[in-house]
Amino acid sequence: MDNGNQRIVPIHINKEDFREIGYRLIDTISDFYDTINEVPVTSNESPSQIQSFLGNDSLPERGTSATELFTKTTDLLLNHSLFNGHPKFFGYITSSPTQIGALSDLLAAVVNPNVGANILSPMATAIEKQTVKWLAEFIGVSPSYGGLLVSGGNMANLTAFLAARTAKAPKNLKTEGLAMGVRNMVFYCSKATHTWIEKAAVLFGHGTNAIRWIPTMANNKMNTTILKETIKEDLKNGHTPFLVIGNAGDVSTGVVDNLTEIAAICKQNNLWFHIDGAYGLPAAVIPKYKNIFDGIQDADSIAIDPHKWLYAPLEAGCTLVKNPQHLIDTYSSHPVYYNFDNSAEEPTLNYYEYGLQNSRGFRALKVWMALQQAGRNGYETMINEDIDLSILLYEEAKKHTELEAVTQNLSITTLRYIPLNYVKQLGEDESFLNKLNENLLNELQQGGEVFLSNAVVGDKYCLRACVVNFRTSTKDIHEVVEIIVQKGRKVFEKIKNLNA
Numbered sequence: 295m296d297n298g299n300q301r302i303v304p305i306h307i308n309k310e311d312f313r314e315i316g317y318r319l320i321d322t323i324s325d326f327y328d329t330i331n332e333v334p335v336t337s338n339e340s341p342s343q344i345q346s347f348l349g350n351d352s353l354p355e356r357g358t359s360a361t362e363l364f365t366k367t368t369d370l371l372l373n374h375s376l377f378n379g380h381p382k383f384f385g386y387i388t389s390s391p392t393q394i395g396a397l398s399d400l401l402a403a404v405v406n407p408n409v410g411a412n413i414l415s416p417m418a419t420a421i422e423k424q425t426v427k428w429l430a431e432f433i434g435v436s437p438s439y440g441g442l443l444v445s446g447g448n449m450a451n452l453t454a455f456l457a458a459r460t461a462k463a464p465k466n467l468k469t470e471g472l473a474m475g476v477r478n479m480v481f482y483c484s485k486a487t488h489t490w491i492e493k494a495a496v497l498f499g500h501g502t503n504a505i506r507w508i509p510t511m512a513n514n515k516m517n518t519t520i521l522k523e524t525i526k527e528d529l530k531n532g533h534t535p536f537l538v539i540g541n542a543g544d545v546s547t548g549v550v551d552n553l554t555e556i557a558a559i560c561k562q563n564n565l566w567f568h569i570d571g572a573y574g575l576p577a578a579v580i581p582k583y584k585n586i587f588d589g590i591q592d593a594d595s596i597a598i599d600p601h602k603w604l605y606a607p608l609e610a611g612c613t614l615v616k617n618p619q620h621l622i623d624t625y626s627s628h629p630v631y632y633n634f635d636n637s638a639e640e641p642t643l644n645y646y647e648y649g650l651q652n653s654r655g656f657r658a659l660k661v662w663m664a665l666q667q668a669g670r671n672g673y674e675t676m677i678n679e680d681i682d683l684s685i686l687l688y689e690e691a692k693k694h695t696e697l698e699a700v701t702q703n704l705s706i707t708t709l710r711y712i713p714l715n716y717v718k719q720l721g722e723d724e725s726f727l728n729k730l731n732e733n734l735l736n737e738l739q740q741g742g743e744v745f746l747s748n749a750v751v752g753d754k755y756c757l758r759a760c761v762v763n764f765r766t767s768t769k770d771i772h773e774v775v776e777i778i779v780q781k782g783r784k785v786f787e788k789i790k791n792l793n794a
C-alpha cells in the first residue's frame with residue numbers, strides 16, 4: 295500500500311516496536327550470557343523432539359508480528375540448542391563467540407554493505423583491508439600479505455588452493471582449462487590434514503588420486519623425508535607437483551608440521567607452499583610459542599580462521615596470500631555490467647576479484663572490532679590461558695589412575711578412560727578400550743555436562759578436548775576430569791561383560 299509519501303509494507307517494523315523488540319532481545323541475551331554456565335551444554339533432544347517443538351506448519355500465508363516472532367524464536371533457540379559458548383564446550387574446533395561479535399553482526403546487517411565492490415562498500419572494504427593486514431601482523435608475517443575474509447577454514451583453504459593451481463599450472467589454466475596439463479598435477483599433505491583437501495581434489499577436477507598423503511612420524515608431524523622422495527618419484531613419472539600443504543595445528547591433535555623444512559622443499563622444487571593454520575596459527579601471537587611456527591613467513595598462502603581461535607561468531611575465515619596478485623589472476627573477471635573501476639587516481643580494491651564470492655557480507659567487522667576490544671595483548675593472554683587449561687587437563691589425566699593422557703599440543707588434549715586395574719590380555723588389541731571410550735564419548739555428549747569430541751591417535755580411540763574458549767576456568771577443567779571418570783565407570787560397568 296502506498297499513501298503517496300511512504301509505502302506501508304508488511305516487513306517494516308515501526309520505530310517504537312523496533313526499539314521495544316531490540317531492548318527486550320538484548321535483555322534476554324544479557325541474561326543468557328550471565329547464566330550460560332548454569333545450563334546444560336546441549337539440550338540433547340532428538341530430531342523428532344526438536345521437530346515437535348518447532349511444529350510442522352506449512353509456509354505461512356499471512357504475516358505474524360515481529361514481537362511475537364522474537365518471543366517464540368528466542369525460546370526455541372535459547373532452550374533447544376547446543377551452546378559452544380558454554381565454558382565446558384570443547385568439541386571439534388568451534389570457539390566460544392564474543393559478545394562484540396554478536397553486536398557487530400547486527401550493525402553489519404543494518405548497513406548491509408556488499409563488500410564485493412569498493413563502490414558498494416567504501417568503509418566496509420577499507421575495514422576488511424585493515425582486518426586482513428592486522429591478521430597478518432597478528433601471526434607475524436609481513437603485513438604486505440593480502441587476502442580476504444571467507445566463510446571458514448574450508449573456504450580459506452579452497453580459495454588458496456585455486457590460486458596455487460593457477461600460479462603453478464604448466465599452461466594458462468584460465469583459458470586452456472583442465473584439459474591442458476592439469477590431469478597430472480599432484481599435491482602433497484600429511485595424512486593428518488583436514489578433509490577440505492579431499493573436497494578440493496574432487497571439486498576442482500583432480501580426483502582424490504592426485505592427493506599424495508604423506509605419512510606422519512611418531513610425533514604426528516609430516517615425514518619430510520618421505521615428502522622429498524614422493525616429489526622425486528612423481529617427477530620421474532611425469533607428474534606435475536604444484537603444491538605442498540603444511541599444517542599449523544592439525545584438526546585432530548593440534549600438531550604443527552616442520553614448516554621450515556617444508557618451505558625449503560617447496561623452494562627447491564618450485565612448489566607453492568600453503569599453510570593450513572585455520573585453527574592453530576593465532577598461537578603465534580605468544581612470544582614463547584612463536585618458534586613452533588617458524589617458516590610461516592615463507593608461505594605463499596595461509597588459511598586462518600577468526601571463528602576458531604579469535605572467538606568470532608560463525609562465520610569468519612581468512613585467506614592470506616604473499617602476493618595477492620595471484621588471487622586476482624585466479625578470480626578476476628570484468629563483465630560489461632560492472633562499473634567498479636571508477637577511480638583514475640588510485641587502484642580500486644574490489645573483493646569480488648579476490649575470491650569465489652561475488653556479493654559478499656561484512657564478515658570483517660566482528661573480527662576488526664574484537665581485535666581492537668582485546669588488542670594484541672588481550673588475545674595473547676586469552677590464547678595462552680586456553681593452552682594452559684589444555685595442559686592442566688593433560689596433567690590431571692596423567693595423574694589420574696583411571697585416565698591415560700595421550701597427546702597435548704597447542705590447546706588440544708587427547709585422553710582416554712582406562713578402568714582401574716584393567717589388564718590387557720596377552721595379544722589383545724585396543725578394540726575393547728576403543729569401544730569403551732567411543733561409548734563414553736556418546737554418553738558424555740548426550741549428558742550435556744561437557745561436550746568433547748574424538749580423535750584417533752595411532753590405534754587408540756581418544757576423547758579430545760580443544761580449548762578455544764575464553765569462558766573456561768580451571769574449575770571447569772577439574773570438574774570435567776571428574777565427569778569423565780564418573781561416566782567412564784558407569785560405561786565400563788555396562789559393557790564389561792561384552793569383553794568376556
Ligand SMILES: Cc1ncc(COP(=O)(O)O)c(C=O)c1O
Pocket residue numbers: 386387445446447448449451488490543544545570571572573599611
Ligand atoms: C586445520 C583445519 N583446517 C580446516 C578446517 C575447516 O574449517 P571450517 O569448518 O571452518 O570450514 C578445520 C576445522 O576444524 C581445521 O581444524
